Amino acid sequence: MATTAAAAALIPGWAAVVAGAAIVSTSSSSQLASRFSFCGARQILHHWHRKYSAMPSPPFSLRSPPPRAALLEPDGGSLVNAIVPPPDRPARIAEAQRLPRIPLSRIDLEWVHVLSEGWASPLRGFMRQTEYLQALHFNFLRLHDGSIVNMSVPIVLAIDDLQKESLGHSSAVSLVGPNGNLVAILRDIEIYKHNKEERIARTWGTIAPGLPYVEEAIVHAGNWLIGGDLEVLEPIKYNDGLDHYRLSPAELRMEFQRRKADAVFAFQLRNPVHNGHALLMTDTRKRLLEMGFKNPVLLLHPLGGYTKVDDVPLHWRMKQHDKVLEEGVLDPQTTVLAIFPSPMHYAGPTEVQWHAKARINAGADFYIVGRDPAGMAHPTEKRDLYDPDHGKMVLSMAPGLERLNILPFRVAAYDKSQNAMAFFDPSRSDDFIFISGTKMRNFAKNGENPPDGFMCPGGWQVLVEYYKSLAGEESKATKEHIMV
């Protein structure tokens, strides 16, 4: 009796890769196809992955062998650039000063950033209602030519009743940043109801209180959404010492071309890089080389927008990632470290599609997906919010992502027999230790070192400093509390 997901047929023309899995030949896929009534799209990959992922060094191959010449086209054919060209800025700023104003929160501004550089191409601004409904119900947008692009997360701007009234009959508004600065014009606006309950339920699959993005950006937001086309007055900068890492999709594409990459594999993360991650990334590169690519380049792409309070903050993560490159755990020659400016939803299978789609726009053709991507603990029940396998299953079947090769993450753990991180081998499971975030934190707190080979020393030192700084804040908070 099969208790796992049904495998299904591969779709002709879909290039498909399994990290560390078997060659998926046309004959084997059609044999399987006859057994299953429906196409779980690239689900077969997971079937093969499960079957072979414990094998020591299985062959690794594209179903359609010839490697393509790098850089996928952006969704919709060209990258959106919603930043007003410098010569036009004075006139646009003058216009913006005359328009009714809508204030932006920090998260709204991050979305303006995302939209302005074309990460959500071909979306040109905050969603109008038909776009919103398509994202909410179908996870895609249909273009004029009938083709579809993936779009799983509503990118919307909320306003309240008073703000709505203040707009009068204006067809454009100006958007004002958290510091009072004019950021953008939103044109051909459309205002529609913000049904928060429905938005949350359909995006997160729950409306339990305590979802971080929901509490931060939705619960107290207005009851209307305002969509329109963006004209951003100048590139969004944060002046936090990290702006040089914030490469736009266009800049990333130029960088990949400069490096003569013939394949780009993207790794989304919001945690420190340990040697297990590094093993996965170097192993992926090795396998891409074996497949015939000459210069596969890694896009190491930490998420830089809003994250929940117990995630390691961006500037600590960037320090840690720098050390990983500095100490040669990842090869700086073949790694591009950059920040992905999106805020984090923690919406599991729905959000992982957004993470993958945005990387298509940056030119990636391979996307590494782990266990429970964009997942978290259920906010009110003692369980994972999402089934840990659903993220990669949904991603492999998602509309508009057919061009992207999905690389399922192989589980790495600390192998005591080798004193190093290694791919987990269930046949000798007692040799492995899983080191969780909580374990890491406790090591750092107690001044202990993790096992040798878990993380490069410089990277670990950064974390020790971070956790020390936290402890400092905590004890300060306690002291203040006592003083009161």
Place this chain on the structure above:
Amino acid sequence: MATTAAAAALIPGWAAVVAGAAIVSTSSSSQLASRFSFCGARQILHHWHRKYSAMPSPPFSLRSPPPRAALLEPDGGSLVNAIVPPPDRPARIAEAQRLPRIPLSRIDLEWVHVLSEGWASPLRGFMRQTEYLQALHFNFLRLHDGSIVNMSVPIVLAIDDLQKESLGHSSAVSLVGPNGNLVAILRDIEIYKHNKEERIARTWGTIAPGLPYVEEAIVHAGNWLIGGDLEVLEPIKYNDGLDHYRLSPAELRMEFQRRKADAVFAFQLRNPVHNGHALLMTDTRKRLLEMGFKNPVLLLHPLGGYTKVDDVPLHWRMKQHDKVLEEGVLDPQTTVLAIFPSPMHYAGPTEVQWHAKARINAGADFYIVGRDPAGMAHPTEKRDLYDPDHGKMVLSMAPGLERLNILPFRVAAYDKSQNAMAFFDPSRSDDFIFISGTKMRNFAKNGENPPDGFMCPGGWQVLVEYYKSLAGEESKATKEHIMV
């Protein structure tokens, strides 16, 4: 400032009709396309509809003029028939008797009925996990050839822990009806987790308590779902005197062919037919004739499965529909009255897609959609659960329904100036009365008649009897209560 949904471009090759709206020419749609960044698919129709629906007798036309020769192909190319042929039954029954058994609720049995006759073609049985995830996240299923079919509602069978354990390693189970009779074999089974919260949130856009289908079929259901291919031992019958109305999609297709229909327009309903509905249906036929069709046939298709307790029960509705045909309000020559065996979800924009998709499988090429289809009041808040416009908007953009012509419902109300139901004309809104279900019920309860011309006398008489029978039950219930 536009506060309504953005219109957008028509997709080449999509036939499109607007009930009572203007000719949508290629030139006008491309003009609009340039104004809007995204394609809300057939959304433009609603834009035109709104603009023109108040006009007295606007032109009515297909964008691509030549009327097609009737009967759309079933989804997936052929109708599923999961009923075991009579010669094979003894062997299958013998096999079923030896298999582990899973009990079916009344609603489960309705789904077996739906699946067995191919209403959900090409789905051959209860969903496996990849099908379930596609339905839940994308509202479609992808077939082996890469094409997609609409599938917005999970059609699943729940089992509990004990039942799961009882299955051992069997790859097939037998399904047992509410009366203990063997109904079907489910083969190549797959068992996966039933995350009720996520299923409810993504299907209904809320998890508020009091959703009728949820309370009836999900809350107390097991924590596992079992998918597989169905072999139904004999056609499902209810022996309630209405089985002759339960035509399968294959039988409906034969009936349409027998009548030489060159267009079939479907009207889904779960309420009595008043003269406003009748006006809409006869008007639609008139317009289809004007378009060049020679014999458009109406499929009057009341839903026959589970409905909530305050809906008029099926046998009363069928009596009422019979009278409507008997008294010539609808023409029996050009109307096929049949029962759609699906249970009702009350899941608004998600469910209306299922209602439309199932009618494609029965051969319909036009589908009439009303305000707030499959909607209801929010179970815990004082508002509609869904935005009344979302149903037709989502339907018009839904994946896999591109072949179906969506006919937006024109609002009819009682016109005091004519003593008849008429299309609502906002320029003389004081002439119109809207007669709600509650109003109707109060008329019947108090022995009053509704205004002349609201409903044919025979049909009204059926409702009076129904409401009387209710009052009888209510007073009986009260008496019993007093006696206790």
